[in-house]
Every structure is written in structure tokens, then in C-alpha cells.
Amino acid sequence: MNRLLVEKISRSFGGVQALDDVSFVVEPGTIHGLIGPNGAGKTTLINILSGLLPPSAGRMSYKDRDLHRLAVHQMAAIGIARTFQNIRLFPRMSCLENVQAGQHLTSRRSLVPRLLQLPSARHEDRRLYKKAMETLARVGLDDKAHYQSRNLSYGERRRLEIARALSLNPSLLLLDEPVAGMRQGEAAVVADLLRSLCREGMTILLIEHNMSFVMSLCSCVTVLNFGRVITTGSPTDVRACREVVEAYLGAGEPHA
Amino acid sequence: MNLLLQQLINGLFIGSVYGLFAVGYTLVFGVLDMLNLAHAAIFTLGGLIALWLVENAGFSIWLAFPLTTVVAGVLGLLLNQVAFAPLRKRSDSQFSGLISSIAMAIIFEAAALGLFGARSVRFPVGTVAVHAWQIGGITITSLQVGIVCVAALLMVILTLFIGRTRTGKAIRAVGESERTATVLGINVNGIIAFTFFVSSALGGAAGILFGLYFNNLTPDMGRSIELKGLAVIILGGMGSIPGAILGGLAFGLSEVLTVAISGTSNLRDAVAFGVLFAILLIRPSGLLGRGKTREA
Amino acid sequence: MDYLLQFYAIYGSVINFIGINALLGLSLNVTLAAGMLSLGNAAFAGLGGYTAGILSLHYKLPYAVSLAGGACTAGIVALIIGLPVLRLRGVFLAMATLAFGEVVRLAAVNLNITGGAEGLTGIPQATTTWTIYLVLAGAAYFIAVLRRSRLGWGLMSMREDETAAGSLGIHITYYKVVAFVVGAMLAGLAGGLYAHLNYLITPRDFGFFIAVDLLTYNIVGGIGVWYGPILGAATLTALPEVLRGVGVTAGPIRMGINGLILLLVILFLPNGLASLFSGKRSAAVKAATG
Numbered sequence: 033m034n035r036l037l038v039e040k041i042s043r044s045f046g047g048v049q050a051l052d053d054v055s056f057v058v059e060p061g062t063i064h065g066l067i068g069p070n071g072a073g074k075t076t077l078i079n080i081l082s083g084l085l086p087p088s089a090g091r092m093s094y095k096d097r098d099l100h101r102l103a104v105h106q107m108a109a110i111g112i113a114r115t116f117q118n119i120r121l122f123p124r125m126s127c128l129e130n131v132q133a134g135q136h137l138t139s140r141r142s143l144v145p146r147l148l149q150l151p152s153a154r155h156e157d158r159r160l161y162k163k164a165m166e167t168l169a170r171v172g173l174d175d176k177a178h179y180q181s182r183n184l185s186y187g188e189r190r191r192l193e194i195a196r197a198l199s200l201n202p203s204l205l206l207l208d209e210p211v212a213g214m215r216q217g218e219a220a221v222v223a224d225l226l227r228s229l230c231r232e233g234m235t236i237l238l239i240e241h242n243m244s245f246v247m248s249l250c251s252c253v254t255v256l257n258f259g260r261v262i263t264t265g266s267p268t269d270v271r272a273c274r275e276v277v278e279a280y281l282g283a284g285e286p287h288a
Numbered sequence: 289m290n291l292l293l294q295q296l297i298n299g300l301f302i303g304s305v306y307g308l309f310a311v312g313y314t315l316v317f318g319v320l321d322m323l324n325l326a327h328a329a330i331f332t333l334g335g336l337i338a339l340w341l342v343e344n345a346g347f348s349i350w351l352a353f354p355l356t357t358v359v360a361g362v363l364g365l366l367l368n369q370v371a372f373a374p375l376r377k378r379s380d381s382q383f384s385g386l387i388s389s390i391a392m393a394i395i396f397e398a399a400a401l402g403l404f405g406a407r408s409v410r411f412p413v414g415t416v417a418v419h420a421w422q423i424g425g426i427t428i429t430s431l432q433v434g435i436v437c438v439a440a441l442l443m444v445i446l447t448l449f450i451g452r453t454r455t456g457k458a459i460r461a462v463g464e465s466e467r468t469a470t471v472l473g474i475n476v477n478g479i480i481a482f483t484f485f486v487s488s489a490l491g492g493a494a495g496i497l498f499g500l501y502f503n504n505l506t507p508d509m510g511r512s513i514e515l516k517g518l519a520v521i522i523l524g525g526m527g528s529i530p531g532a533i534l535g536g537l538a539f540g541l542s543e544v545l546t547v548a549i550s551g552t553s554n555l556r557d558a559v560a561f562g563v564l565f566a567i568l569l570i571r572p573s574g575l576l577g578r579g580k581t582r583e584a
Numbered sequence: 585m586d587y588l589l590q591f592y593a594i595y596g597s598v599i600n601f602i603g604i605n606a607l608l609g610l611s612l613n614v615t616l617a618a619g620m621l622s623l624g625n626a627a628f629a630g631l632g633g634y635t636a637g638i639l640s641l642h643y644k645l646p647y648a649v650s651l652a653g654g655a656c657t658a659g660i661v662a663l664i665i666g667l668p669v670l671r672l673r674g675v676f677l678a679m680a681t682l683a684f685g686e687v688v689r690l691a692a693v694n695l696n697i698t699g700g701a702e703g704l705t706g707i708p709q710a711t712t713t714w715t716i717y718l719v720l721a722g723a724a725y726f727i728a729v730l731r732r733s734r735l736g737w738g739l740m741s742m743r744e745d746e747t748a749a750g751s752l753g754i755h756i757t758y759y760k761v762v763a764f765v766v767g768a769m770l771a772g773l774a775g776g777l778y779a780h781l782n783y784l785i786t787p788r789d790f791g792f793f794i795a796v797d798l799l800t801y802n803i804v805g806g807i808g809v810w811y812g813p814i815l816g817a818a819t820l821t822a823l824p825e826v827l828r829g830v831g832v833t834a835g836p837i838r839m840g841i842n843g844l845i846l847l848l849v850i851l852f853l854p855n856g857l858a859s860l861f862s863g864k865r866s867a868a869v870k871a872a873t874g
Contacts, residue, residue, distance in 0.1 A: 082751060108753035116751075122744035123379070124808075133741045137753040141734035147726070157732075200752060323675050374851055382674055383621065387803050387850045390796055394843030402836030515686060515792060518679055558690035561683045568680040569668045 034060035034095055034203055034235055036081075041090035043076055043259075050076045051259045054090070058204075058252075063226060063236045065246040065267075068256035069279060074239045075117050077256070078206050081237070082114045083107035094204060109137060113202035115193040117209050117239075121181045127192050128177040131164040134199035138163075164199065171195045172221060187214040191222065198229075205229070207238040211245055223249050247271065255279065294426050295548045296541065301432045303540020304439040305501070309494040309513060310520040310532035311443060312487040318527035319463045319483045320376075322385040326367055327491045328510030328517065329396035334360045334492025335499030335509065336404045339411055349416055353438075353496055360492020361485040367392055368484040373477070400507040408506040416500060435497045442493060443533050446486070450529060459483055463527065519564040522572070595825065596713065602821045603716035604778050608794075609801035609813030610723050611770035616799075616807045617731070618763045619743030621674060623795045624681035625771040627688040628658040630790035632772025633779035634698050637707045640780065642697075647710040651776040658772025659765050666764045670757065685795055692787040703786030704779070711780040719777060720814075723770055728810040730766075739763055800842075804849050806856025815857050820845070 036058035043051040051073045058064040066074050079085040081092060083104040092099045097110065122130050139160055145153040168174040171191040176184065181192060190210055197205060210226075211219040223245060226236055240246045246253060247267040255262040255270055257279040263270060270276055309331060316324045334356055341352040371388040375381050419430040450456035461469040462479045470476050498513070499505045516539065524535025539560065546556045592599070608629055615622045636654030639645045645653070669680050692698045699705065730736045738759050741749035750756050779785040797820070805816025823845075824838050832838060853859060 084747070084751075103755075104747075104750035105753045105755045108751055114751055116748065120745045120748035122741060122748065124744060125740075133737055133749075134752050136734065136738060136741070139734060141732070141737065143730065143733045143735065146729045146733055196752070323678075371847065371851075378854075384850050384854060386621075386675065386678070387799070388847060390800070391843045391847035391850060394846065395840055398836045398840035398843060401839065402834070406835075511792070515682065519683070522676075522679060555694070558687055558694065561686040561690070565680060565683040565687065568672060568676060568683065572672060572676050 034233075036204060036235065036237065037091075037093045038077075038081070039091045039093075041077065041080060041087045041092060043073075043080060043085065043088045049259055051080070051087075054256070054259070054261050056254045056261060056264045058235060058237050060235050061230060061233050062251045063230050063238065063249055065250035065253040066237060066239045066256065067241070067243075067246055067253060068262075071258075072256040073259040074256055075208055076259075078114065078208050078237075078239060081107075082112060082206055108200060108202075111201075111203035112206065113197035113200040113204070114206035115190070115197055115208055115210060117212075119189050119193055121189055121193055121196070123180075123182040125181060126178050127168060127173055127181055127184070127195075128161075128164055130181050130192055130196050131167050131199050132160060134196040135160050135164065136200075138199065138201050167195045167199050168192075170198070171225060187211075187218045190214065191218075194222070194225070203233070203235060205234055205236045205238075207236065207240075209239055209241065211240065211242055219245050290424070290426060291548070295544050297426060297428060297432070299541035299544035300537060301436055301501075301540070302544065303537035304436045304443075305494055305497050305536075306513070306516060306520055306540050307533040307536025308439045308442060308490055308497065309517050310524065310536045311446060311529055312489075312491040312494070313517050314521045314524070314527055314529060314532040315446075315483055315487040315490075317521065318529070319459060319480060320372070320385070322372065322382055323389065323518075324367070324372075324484075324487070325386065325389040325514070326371070326393040326396055327389075327487070328514035329393040329400070330360050330363050330367070330488045330510075331491045331495035331498070331513060332400050332505075332507060332510035333363065333396060334495030335505045336400055336409075336495075336507070337492075338496040339409060339499060339505055340404070343412055349411075349500075353493070356496055357489045357493045360495075361489035363396070363492070364484040364486075364488025365481055367488065368481050372484070373480070376480075397507060397510070404507060406507060408504050410503045410505065411500060431501065435501055438493070439497060442490060443529075446490070447529055455479070455482065516560065519560055522564055522567060592713075598822060598825050600711075600713055600716055600781060602818050603713070603720050604774055604781070605797075605801060605817035605821050606814040607716070607720050607723055607774040607777070608771060608798050609805065609817040610720075610727055610810070611767045611774060612798045612802055613727065613807060613810070613813045614730075614739075614763050614767040614770070616802050617736075617743060618739035618760060619746065620670070620760060620763065621678040622681045622764060622767070623678050623799060624662075624684050625767060625798055626790040626792075626795035627681075627685035628662060628768040628771035629775030629778070629794075630688055630692060630785075630787070631661055631775065632658040632769075633775030633785045633790070634692060634704060635772070636776030637704045637779040637785055638697060640710070641704065641707050647708070647780065650780075651773060654776035654779075655769045655772040658775070659769040662765045662768030663761065666761045667757075670760045670764060682792065682795065685790075685792065689787045689791050698787075701787060703784050703789075705784040707779050707783050707785065709780060709783055711777050716777055716781075719773065723773075724810055724814060731810060735759065735762065800846055802856075804845060804856055806858030808855055809858045812856050812858040819857065 039055050041051055041054045054077060066077065068074055076085065080087050083102050083106065086101070094110065094112065099107065122133060125133065140156060165174055165177060168177055171194055173188060173191055173195065176188065181189065184192060190212070194207070194210060211222050214222070219242060226249060230236060250267060252264065253267055253270045254264040255276050262275045262279060263273050313324065313327050316322065337359055338352045338356040341347045341355060342349055347355070371392045372385055375384045375388055378384055416431055416434065421428050450459060458469070458474045458479050461472065461474055462476055466476055498509070520535040520539045521532055523538060524531030543556050543560060546559050608625060612625045632654035635657040636650040639650040639653045640647065665684060669677065672680055693701045738749065738754040741752065741754055742756060742759060746756060775790070778789070801816035801820060802813045803816070804820060805814065806812030820842060823842065827838050827841065849856060
């Protein structure tokens with residue numbers, strides 16, 4: 033099953049407990065939101081789920097496979113793709129090239145046929161080019177395919193990062209603030225994109241601060257505060273949860 | 289026993305010159321996270337300029353030394369202005385700064401070659417009055433003592449400066465985080481320029497001391513010390529001034545002892561670089577260095 | 585025709601050196617294109633050169649076998665030190681490889697089998713200009729194709745952003761080692777060619793300054809394209825001759841100009857001379873060739 037299981041994940045940095053006993057389940061084919069005030073540990077969790085950071089304790093599994101001690105590239109190989117909070121595009125490459133770079137796992141681009149100038153190499157290049165342009169079109173950037181990625185607007189760069197993540201052919205997408213800094217209209221376009229991906233079977237876990245975006249898009253939401261899960265549930269339940277309101281508005285003492 | 293002690297003295301002596309040289313290197317690295325490979329060229333120019341002042345302008349070494357040190361500092365300012373400052377905004381500033389310093393090193397060395405000629409030169413006899421003392425079978429010359437004292441004095445002054453004065457604190461602040469330093473009202477550009485001044489002045493001073501001792505100055509004398517300086521700051525920990533001083537002493541001692549033990553000077557450098565290599569693999573932060581790199 | 589022969593008679597050695605330097609520059613390009621600041625290729629060239637020279641001189645092996653032996657030795661050493669060394673980043677990697685280079689050079693100076701400081705002499709002079717340029721052409725083609733292969737894309741991604749590259753499934757450590765070994769083997773091959781060029785090879789031929797030279801060829805020519813290092817090597821190797829031709833014979837001035845070029849390039853043309861040409865290629869063509 034394409035289910036993502038997060039069990040009692042903890043992570044400390046020196047004396048700081050960034051994550052404490054975090055557990056939740058992301059059902060396959062759903063869009064799951066991860067929200068919480070700044071510093072709640074959301075990005076740390078994504079970093080752990082994508083293999084960038086090892087957990088101090090706890091287990092996680094995807095597709096019934098234990099993700100313990102998998103390296104970043106191995107996570108990608110089993111179908112987990114991600115975007116980054118501060119956007120890590122390849123600055124000197126064009127949009128198209130960024131996406132083509134992302135085709136690493138879905139391409140062969142073998143050396144020998146290329147050295148021998150075999151037609152199979154050219155066929156593959158054309159196939160990859162087409163696929164890359166389709167992915168760009170999907171995020172609405174096909175008209176800017178040859179623009180240098182560093183010349184795009186902030187929102188366009190976020191969309192490009194999603195496109196690059198998609199070119200991995202992932203089954204689980206981890207998005208860290210995919211619509212941060214976007215206008216309402218642009219965010220709505222991304223929401224539509226994510227919904228259509230979801231309909232095709234993609235599982236999505238996203239971090240966001242844009243509440244209307246999260247509430248209208250996600251079927252399930254997990255709320256973190258100070259590294260702990262406050263609650264997991266449907267958007268309506270979460271909105272009504274008193275602790276969540278307190279976490280955001282700061283009423284009451286923080287947990288020890 | 290005497291021989292060992294003698295070697296220790298020699299090692300201490302050459303180590304203090306290495307330390308002085310390395311301190312300049314590590315100062316720039318600590319503040320900018322950049323390696324200034326033109327440092328060795330300024331070291332060379334320091335020695336040569338001092339020699340010129342003594343020989344052709346008739347200055348006494350006591351005047352030529354501080355004067356040349358200041359000139360070396362000015363060269364450092366020039367270096368910063370031309371080669372480092374324009375590149376600071378770039379995303380790959382560490383790399384391009386390195387290349388830039390290589391370019392300036394070539395230019396400086398070419399200048400040294402052009403102005404002073406390729407043959408080796410030496411300080412005129414009598415530049416420094418030399419006495420030798422015998423203490424229980426060990427020979428120490430006044431020159432050695434003088435050099436160690438000057439080097440030690442400079443390093444102590446620098447350490448106190450960095451630790452106690454406002455400018456010193458500003459330097460440390462910029463070394464931690466440039467952005468925070470700016471927010472605190474520190475004139476970052478000025479501090480960086482000042483750091484280059486001090487670093488190059490020390491490098492030039494080291495060159496003069498080196499030239500006085502070995503009494504053999506050539507336009508490429510910086511070459512032999514350049515890699516050793518790198519080894520010293522790795523050993524001591526990049527960005528750490530006490531580390532550079534300790535590293536320099538340790539390096540000087542190990543050099544001298546290797547020669548003494550093996551009987552030849554062949555293995556000396558190989559052992560040094562082998563140790564450097566090993567340290568980089570085992571503990572790149574060196575003996576006293578900072579583990580993390582500085583924030584933007 | 586006569587003119588060409590005359591030209592070759594005078595400038596033959598420069599032409600040879602351009603070829604070898606271009607090959608060395610290319611060997612460094614493999615690792616630089618991946619964002620690794622390894623400065624050990626001069627040492628690998630030395631390893632390859634000495635090995636090939638010893639194989640030819642003492643064991644009387646055929647030329648091609650000696651060259652292969654040199655390249656393979658360099659590759660094996662690269663594999664051994666690569667795994668620990670390549671964990672280092674940026675300046676630390678540069679220093680580790682420089683230290684390695686010094687150790688190799690000092691070994692060459694001190695061992696008997698390498699002829700000590702005088703070097704290895706009496707190596708059969710088997711390299712011709714044709715050999716050099718044939719190998720160069722082959723290497724250039726190989727590198728150009730490599731850039732468009734899966735490995736090449738992976739290396740370029742690593743250079744841009746290693747963290748992001750990892751998240752795309754690129755096995756960073758493995759690719760770094762591969763790039764390092766390929767670069768080392770090319771350098772070893774160049775070293776072997778060099779050793780058989782002028783009867784001898786000395787430790788001075790591949791010291792710290794040669795290592796810096798290789799970096800300079802790449803910076804001046806441009807790291808991003810396969811012909812960058814070739815362009816850089818040709819320019820900087822030929823420059824002293826050109827200057828001599830127009831009457832600038834003073835060593836210091838030629839040296840100063842070298843430094844000045846490097847400075848101007850890094851300040852104003854950071855992608856090297858090659859960026860002057862690649863700007864003309866239409867971006868569409870570039871992307872369509874995938």
C-alpha cells in the first residue's frame with residue numbers, strides 16, 4: 033500500500049528537541065496537510081522523511097517498506113520526491129534543463145550508445161525532451177522553457193521546483209510551502225494541479241501557512257507545535273480544536 | 289640530550305615564523321571563509337622591500353621593519369579592493385575569491401621578479417648585530433632570539449587586539465555572521481579591509497624575519513612556505529588564531545625533528561604533508577578550529 | 585606547404601605542449617564540472633607519467649601498454665584515496681588534494697626507482713604530435729558525450745546544488761568517485777604521453793604550480809563546456825610565444841600578463857572565454873539536443 037506511516041519520530045539537535053514522538057498516517061491518494069506555527073518542526077520532519085536527516089528515534093515506512101537509514105537518493109528511488117522551503121533550483125540551468133536534470137531516475141542516457149551515435153540515443157533524447165515539456169506545461173511554464181531559472185518570478189520558481197520533482201515520476205510528493213509568496217490566483221492554479229495529481233493516484237504531504245489553501249485542499253491535516261503533534265484530523269475538526277487555536281494565538285502556557 | 293634541546297630551540301624558532309605567517313592566513317579565513325593564496329606573495333614582497341630599504345635607502349632594520357610591514361598592509365588593502373571585494377556578492381564567492389587570489393599572487397610574484405630580479409639576494413652584513421650565546425652546549429644566536437621575540441610580540445598584540453578591543457570584537461562578529469554584523473551597525477566593508485591590512489602586514493613581517501634568518505631571498509621564496517602555511521592552519525584549525533600559533537610551532541618542531549631523526553631532509557616535507565592529509569581526513573577542523581562555517 | 589613545415593619546425597614543441605596541457609585541462613574539467621575543487625590532477629599525471637616511463641624503460645613494454653598502465657595506476661590510486669577524500673568540501677578538498685600532490689612529488693624526488701630529483705631519463709621518445717592530438721580528440725569527444733549522458737547530467741546537477749541533486753535520486757558519493765577516477769585516468773594518460781615526449785620526466789613537471797595551471801586553463805577557458813579547458817590551455821600555452829613574437833620577452837611581464845588575464849576573467853567573464861561563443865548558440869538548439 034502506498035501508505036506513509038510515521039511512528040513516534042523524534043529528533044533532537046544538541047539540547048533542542050525539534051520533534052517529539054510525532055506519529056500520523058498519510059493515506060494513499062490523499063493530500064495531507066502539515067501545519068503549525070513557525071519553528072514547530074515541520075521542515076525538520078520533511079527533511080527526515082526525505083532522508084536528509086536521520087531521526088533520533090522512531091520509525092517510518094512507505095509502501096510497507098522501512099525507511100530507516102535510507103540515503104537521500106534511495107528515498108527518491110522508491111518514489112519520494114520533494115521540494116524545498118527556500119527553493120533549491122539549479123540556477124545556471126534553464127527551466128527545461130532543471131526538469132531534464134530531474135529525469136535522472138526515469139532516463140537511461142547511456143554512454144555507449146551516445147559514443148557510437150546510435151539512433152536509440154537520439155530517440156531517448158527526444159522522448160525525454162517531450163516529457164520535460166509536458167511536465168513544464170502541467171505547471172504552466174512551457175512558454176518559459178528556455179528562460180534561466182534564476183530569472184523567473186518567485187511563484188514561477190516554486191512551480192518549476194514542483195515540475196522538477198514530478199519528473200521523478202514519484203508516488204509520494206513532499207512539498208515544503210509550495211505556494212508561499214504566491215498571489216491568490218497563482219495558488220489556486222497550484223491547488224488545481226495538486227488535485228489533478230491526486231486524482232491520478234499521487235499521495236501528497238504538504239507544509240503550508242496559507243490556511244485557506246490547506247483547508248480547501250487537504251482531506252486530512254496534522255498540526256505540529258513545539259515538535260509535538262497536537263491533533264490529526266479533517267480540516268473541520270482541526271479548525272474546531274481548541275488546542276490548535278491556542279497554538280496559533282498563543283493563549284495559555286506552551287507545553288514543557 | 290643537548291642535540292635534542294638544540295633541535296627544539298631551532299624548531300621553536302622556525303615555528304614562530306611559520307606561526308606568524310599562518311596567523312595572517314587564518315585571520316582572513318576566519319573573517320571571510322576565503323583562502324587568500326596571495327598571502328605568500330606578500331610575504332615575499334615583504335622580505336624584498338625591507339631588503340631594498342636597508343640596502344638602497346640606507347635605512348636601519350629597525351626602521352625598515354615597521355615601514356615595510358605597513359607597506360605590506362597597504363598591499364593587502366589593494367588586494368582586497370581589486371580581488372576580493374568585487375566578488376563578495378557572488379554565490380560562489382569562496383571559489384572565485386580563491387581564483388582571484390591566485391591571479392593576484394601571480395601578479396605580485398611577477399612584480400617581485402621584475403623589480404628585484406631573479407637571483408637570490410641577502411641582507412647586507414651588519415644589518416643585524418649577531419651575538420651567539422652558549423648555554424650548556426646549546427647555541428642560541430641573538431638573531432634567533434630577536435626573531436622569536438618579534439614574532440611572539442606581534443602575535444600577542446594581535447590576540448589581545450582581537451579579544452579586547454572594539455574593532456577586534458567587530459572582526460569576530462563579521463566572522464560569525466556578516467548579516468548580523470551589518471544589522472548591529474558594524475561597517476563590514478571597513479572591517480574586512482582592515483583585516484586584510486593586518487593580515488598582510490603580518491605576512492610581510494614574517495617575510496622579513498624569514499629573510500633575515502635564512503639570509504637568502506628570492507622572488508619565489510613564498511612558494512616553499514605557502515603550502516606549509518596551509519598545512520599549519522589546517523593543523524591548528526582554520527579560523528583560529530591560537531591554533532595558527534600552536535600549529536606553526538608544532539609544524540616547525542616536527543620539521544626539525546624529522547630531519548634530526550631521519551638524518552636527511554628528504555622525508556621532512558613528505559611527513560609534513562602526509563600528516564596534513566591524515567588530519568584532513570580524520571579531523572578537518574584541526575586542533576582548535578571551528579567545526580561550522582560562517583553564515584552569510 | 586613549406587611554410588607549414590617551417591612553422592612546425594619552430595613551434596612544434598609549443599603545439600605538443602598545447603595538446604598535452606589541453607588534455608590535462610580536460611581531465612580536471614570532469615571533477616570541476618561536478619563542483620569538486622580537486623587539485624590533484626597534476627599528481628595523477630605524474631603518477632601516470634612515471635609509471636608509463638618505468639614500464640617502458642625498465643620493463644621494455646610496448647608504448648600503448650605503458651600508457652594504459654600509467655592511466656590505470658592513476659585510476660587505482662584515485663579510487664583508493666577518493667573515498668575518504670571526497671567527503672571533504674570546497675577548500676578542504678582542494679587542500680587535501682594539494683597535500684596528496686606534494687606527497688607524490690616528494691616520493692618521486694626521494695625514491696630510486698623514479699630517478700630522484702633528476703627524474704627519469706632515457707624514456708623512448710614514442711609520442712608524436714599526431715598521438716597527442718588523436719588522444720586529445722578522443723578525450724574531447726568522450727567528455728562532450730559524457731556531459732549529455734546520465735552521469736554528466738548528474739555531475740552538473742551536483743555542481744549547481746548538491747542537496748537538491750541528491751533529492752533527485754543522484755548517488756552523490758558514487759558519482760563523485762567516478763568523476764574523480766575518470767579525471768585521474770585522463771591525467772595519467774596525459775602524463776604518460778608527456779613522459780615519452782622528451783626522454784624524461786622530472787618531479788618539477790607536476791608540482792603545485794602545474795596543479796594551479798590546470799585550474800587556470802579551466803577558469804580562463806570556461807568550466808561549463810567541453811571545449812573550455814582546451815581553449816584555456818591553448819590560449820595560456822601559446823600566449824608566451826605570441827608575446828615573444830611581438831617583442832615582449834621579459835619573463836616577469838609575461839608572467840604578469842598571465843595573472844592579469846586570470847584576474848580579468850574571474851572578475852568580468854566568470855564563465856570563461858567559452859561563454860563568448862556559447863551565447864551565440866540558440867537556446868532552443870541547446871535544449872533540443874537534450
